Amino acid sequence: MTEADSTAPDRRAGAVAALADAIRAVGQAAPGQGEDAAAAVPAQPADEQRAAALKAATEVLTAGGAPAELAPAAxxxxxxxxxxxxxxxxxxxxxxxxxxxxxxxxxxxxxLGAEAGPGDPRRAQALVPWLLEQAALRGHSAQEIGEVAAGLERLGLPDAGAALQAVVVDGRVMAFQEELPGRPGAKDDEEEEPPTRTVLALERLALAEESLADGLVRISSTLVEGEDTEPADAPEVPDTADESGEPGASGAEEEQTEADGTPEAPEAEPVPARQGPAAWEAAAAAAPSSSAAALIRAVADAALVTHTGGEASRAELAALLHAATGLGLRAWAATWTDQGRDALVALLPEGSPAAGRVATLAEVLTGGPGTPGPARAADGTLSVDLLVVPDAPLLDVEGAATLLEALADGTRLVLSGDPGQLWSAGPGRFFADLTASKFCPQVASRTPDFGPIGELVSAVGIGELPAVDAPDKEVVILTAKDAGEAVHRAVQLLSDSIPRALGIPAEQVVLLTPGHGGGAGTRALNAAAKARLNPGPGRFGGFDPGDRVVYSPALGVNRPGRVLDGDPAGLHLELADGERITLSPAQTARLRHGWALTAHQAVGRRWPGAVVVLPEDAAAGLTRQWVYTAFGRAERHLSVVHAAGQALPRAVAERPAQPRTTRLRAILAEHGEQPFG
Structure with a gap:
């Protein structure tokens, strides 16, 4: 062991002690004395100001040897x-x-020349937030201090403790001490203090988790119980259809127009009378399954409910939505994708008034007059009595906090998801932390996913990888000796074998692989698929008309479509939901070819056929969670092109998921006991 190795634990211990001093110093530090010493200057047009700023930034970047292309980002x-x-x-x-x-x-x-030393305080204060941002990209909403200190050591920082102290004092990051579960068998009356950990978090993520916990507590504690009414006085189901018989876009009254022709914001629906226990029990008794009845009864008794299950369990959400609308509630569902929206509507009984009350989560949170989703109250909150959110595991902490902030006191919230699927693309593990905290009632579906694919996915979920009986070739496993052969076989399945043998068109088949790079990543698979199915020179920024693509306007949001054409205005796309958009050259940076996707890009959607490619170089990153999610994207047929050897069964049996460090469970624990433990 080298001297540096032997002293590393001591330095980390010193970093923890320094951070404790920093936490105390935060409360004692005097606020800075702000002084506006800038002289008044004539205002410049915004375009001129930006041009001058870009020019100056370009000069500085070039002087330091950095690419001038960084100027707009700077x-x-x-x-x-x-x-x-x-x-x-x-x-x-x-x-x-x-x-x-x-x-x-x-x-x-x-x-700076020779003045730019490794121990420069400015370097230290930049490295800590950078390490936390890198951790956020891996899903962590916080990091234990020892891990951050070790990262600083690897980057050659001489004094990690001083760096941690400085960033906490100046507010660049936030520090927290949290209790860990006590020793097994420890008694409550023992004087020994419970073990703790110290974690660091970026301010935006720390505040998001705090806000999220506050919102969960608020929603779960502000429900006003209803009273039963005489049958003659029972509220009617709100009619969301217009004169043509089509459901209204927002569930609000028809948009009004002022005398000057300016449309007013839609008026919110009148708040209905709250239904009592007898009405809810009658709705539960009429439910199509025991699991749906259990969900309805749980929602009758509590404002916040989690619901877990596989693909078949979505029928229970449809039953709840139909029943709640029938009780007169302003009930809505917010799905992750447009495909999820259409699938949930298809599960509703024919003619259900709830059919006009399903929108995507993005539509619910950002929609305005004339767009799908519920109306807004005067205070900006959603005019809903019940919101059902499928695919809740895909919400990161910032998205979940935004959702909770949009709900008014007294709103019922049902968060549903498959606990075996991948977590959010952004930081946190919101749904998993909430269910593990026992903070609210939980309903686990007893409805299994049927068929060979459902059998295989269910087995993977409990850590097994069995051979399944698939008489109609619902599941096919193929081996490949290397990445090149895996790509060849996958593209052959996509373009020829599956369409010819099973009648599933190539455009309804997706290739899934763990990453973008490598010999059989999305780049290699998409290049091979394009050469086979839509060869062309890529005359529009690497794309040609007819190319399958996926547009990712934000982290975790992936919208598949195809290229229509291109011109000086940009690249014209038709998305899977029928919407047509034009992307500017700058926006095409968020566009990829879409014959092959990662499992993270595919979450929230399913295809009639899926080909899962497992190259050898992906073995280290495989987890049960990834395999479960990828296999579950197939509706009618699943092919697995397998070159990972024993890494696949080991991942399914021994590696449930990549760990994430988060704070939500600890924050919820601070609010009291676990009432549903």
Whole structure:
């Protein structure tokens, strides 16, 4: 062991002690004395100001040896004074997308010369947030201090403790001490203090988890119980259909127009009378399954309910939505994708008034007049009595916090999801933490997913990988000796074997693989699929008319479609839901070919046919959660092109999921006992 190795634990212990001092210092530090010393200058047009800022940022970046192409990102991140900020603190460049510490160090040396040492306080204060941002990309909403200190050591920082203290004092990150579960067999009356851990979190993620916990507590504690009425006085089901018989787009009254022709915001539906226990029990008794009845009864008794189950359990959500609408509630469902929306509507009874009350989550949270989704109350909250959210595991902590903030006091919220599927693309494990906390009633579906694919997926969910009986070739397992053969076999299945043998068109088959890079990642698979199915020169920024694509406007949001054409205005696409959009050249950076996707890109959707490709170089990243999600994207046929050897059964049996460090369970525990443990 080297001297550096032997002293690392001592340095980490010192970092913990320094952080404890920093936490105390935060409350004692005097606020800075702000002074506006800037002289008044004539205002410039915004375009001229931005052009000047870009020019100045370009000059500074070039002087330090950084690419001039970073100038727009620098101005977006650091403001119009980006050039001054970078001169004052060259390591601020580390906040720009794609910049790594070694590149930031090189830029600092280019500007500062020999003064740019590894122990520069500015370098230290840039590295800690960078490490936490990298952890957030891996799903962590917080990091234990020892891991952050170890990361600083690997980056050559001489004094990790001082760096951690500085970033906490100046507010760049937030520090928390949390209790861990006590020793097995420990008694409550023992004087020994429970073990604790110290974690660091970026301010935006720390505040999001705090806000999320507050919202869960608020929703679960503000429900007003209803009273039973005489049958003659029972509220009628709200009619959301217009004169043509089509359901209304927002569930609100018809949009009014002022005298000057300006449309007013839609008026919210009148708040219905709250139904009592007898009405809810009657709805539960009429439910189509015992699991649906259990869900309805749980929602009758509690404002916040979690619901778990596989694909078949979505019928229970449809039964709840239909029953609640029949009770006169302003009930809505918010699905993750347009395909999920259409699938949930298809599960409703024919003619159900709830059919007009299903929208995507994005539509619910951002919709306005004339768009799908519920109306808004005067205070901006959603005008709903019950919101059902399928695919809740896909919500990261910031998205979940936004959802809770949009709900008014007294709203019922049902969060549903398959606990075996992948968690959110963004940081946190909101649904898993909520169910593990025992904070609210939980309803586990007893409705199994049928057929060979359902049997296989269910077995994977409990850590088994059996051979299944598939007389109609619902499941086919093929081996490949290397990545090249895996790509060849996968494209052959997509373009020829599955369409010819099973009658599933190639456009209804998806290729799924663990990552974008590597010999059989999405890039290699998409290149091979394009050459086979839609060869072309890529004359529109690498794309041709007819290409299958996936557009990702935000993290975790993936919209499949196809290229129609391109012109100076941009690239014209038709998305899977029928919407047509035009992407500017800058927006096409978020566009990829879409014959092959990662499992994360595919969540929330299913295809009649799916080909899961498992190359050898993906073995280290395989988990049971990934396999479960990928296999579950198939509706009628699943092919597995397998080159990972024993890594696949080991992942299913021994590696449930990649761990994530989060704070939500600890925050909810601070609010009291676990009433549903």
């Amino acid at each position: 101005v977006a991140e650091l403001g119009e004074s980006a050039a001054d900020a970078l001169r004052e603190d060259p390591w601020a460049v580390l906040a720009l997308p794609g910049v790594r510490p070694e590149q930031a160090d090189g830029f600092a040396r280019g500007l």
